[in-house]
Amino acid sequence: MQMKDKVAIVTGGGSGIGQGICLRLAQEGAQIAVFDVNLDGARDTVKQITKAGGKAAAFKVDVANAEGVNDSVKKVLPKFGKIDILVNNAGISKPSKVVNITGEVWDSMLNVNLKGVFLCSRAVIPHMKERKYGKIINIASILALRGSSYYAHYGATKAGVVAFTQGLAVELGRHNINVNAVGPGIIDTPMAEGDVNSEFRQQLLKVIPMRRIGTPNDIANAVLFLASEEASYITGQCLYVCGGWSASAGLM
Numbered sequence: 001m002q003m004k005d006k007v008a009i010v011t012g013g014g015s016g017i018g019q020g021i022c023l024r025l026a027q028e029g030a031q032i033a034v035f036d037v038n039l040d041g042a043r044d045t046v047k048q049i050t051k052a053g054g055k056a057a058a059f060k061v062d063v064a065n066a067e068g069v070n071d072s073v074k075k076v077l078p079k080f081g082k083i084d085i086l087v088n089n090a091g092i093s094k095p096s097k098v099v100n101i102t103g104e105v106w107d108s109m110l111n112v113n114l115k116g117v118f119l120c121s122r123a124v125i126p127h128m129k130e131r132k133y134g135k136i137i138n139i140a141s142i143l144a145l146r147g148s149s150y151y152a153h154y155g156a157t158k159a160g161v162v163a164f165t166q167g168l169a170v171e172l173g174r175h176n177i178n179v180n181a182v183g184p185g186i187i188d189t190p191m192a193e194g195d196v197n198s199e200f201r202q203q204l205l206k207v208i209p210m211r212r213i214g215t216p217n218d219i220a221n222a223v224l225f226l227a228s229e230e231a232s233y234i235t236g237q238c239l240y241v242c243g244g245w246s247a248s249a250g251l252m
């Protein structure tokens with residue numbers, strides 16, 4: 001039980017990768033505050049954790065809303081007593097050619113994927129500093145590193161997440177707070193299901209060295225490692241978990 005007595009907030013914990021992270025951390029003994037704009041999804045995650053004997057609570061939170069984020073973090077403290085880990089996972093993808101991206105879509109993508117990471121981090125930092133302990137793990141994407149048509153705006157938010165991770169890691173290292181990112185390749189979740197049809201999936205399998213689409217658990221295992229004491233000297237890094245895709249020149 002690597003996470004016994006640890007308390008984690010996981011944003012976007014009601015679906016896909018976020019749900020996988022909640023279940024994996026809970027399996028290792030962590031207590032989980034599941035933050036999601038979709039309360040039903042968050043409750044489903046809590047149900048799965050409590051059924052397995054763990055402790056968790058659901059919070060309806062829009063990570064792009066500063067007031068809502070601050071209020072929810074304040075509610076976590078009396079309920080769980082502390083916050084050891086924050087996983088900034090909530091995100092949206094609205095694939096589109098750049099000429100068709102409206103100002104509203106651009107703003108909402110920045111607000112959820114990047115501002116949300118800032119707002120949630122800002123809300124937990126004073127508490128982590130006070131305890132001289134904390135792990136902040138941000139979910140970026142392989143698209144922070146490589147371009148793809150339909151994803152220029154999404155990739156820009158994720159590159160921002162990686163840069164924010166580095167800056168925050170430098171700022172918080174002296175307070176014994178580790179800040180890292182995980183950059184997934186393509187992972188089987190409702191988001192990917194909506195974005196990628198089966199024909200495109202077959203094409204992707206030809207360029208992913210491990211020849212399979214990733215699972216939420218693949219990402220959760222990387223998050224678990226970065227949240228563990230084994231990773232206590234790792235900070236400011238982005239670990240790409242993508243079946244080798246980010247290492248490939250594309251010719252196989």
Ligand SMILES: NC(=O)c1ccc[n+]([C@@H]2O[C@H](COP(=O)([O-])OP(=O)(O)OC[C@H]3O[C@@H](n4cnc5c(N)ncnc54)[C@H](O)[C@@H]3O)[C@@H](O)[C@H]2O)c1
Nearest residue numbers: 012015016017037038062063090091141184186187189191
């Ligand atoms: N699935 C992939 O292939 C893939 C690849 C790279 C990166 N990612 C990233 O992983 C993260 C999780 O993606 P997923 O595939 O599990 O997606 P998903 O759509 O299955 O889950 C995202 C969750 O975030 C929640 N959410 C959305 N907006 C929110 C907001 N404003 N406030 C709070 N919660 C909000 C949703 O309700 C949902 O529960 C995202 O940051 C995504 O960009 C996913």
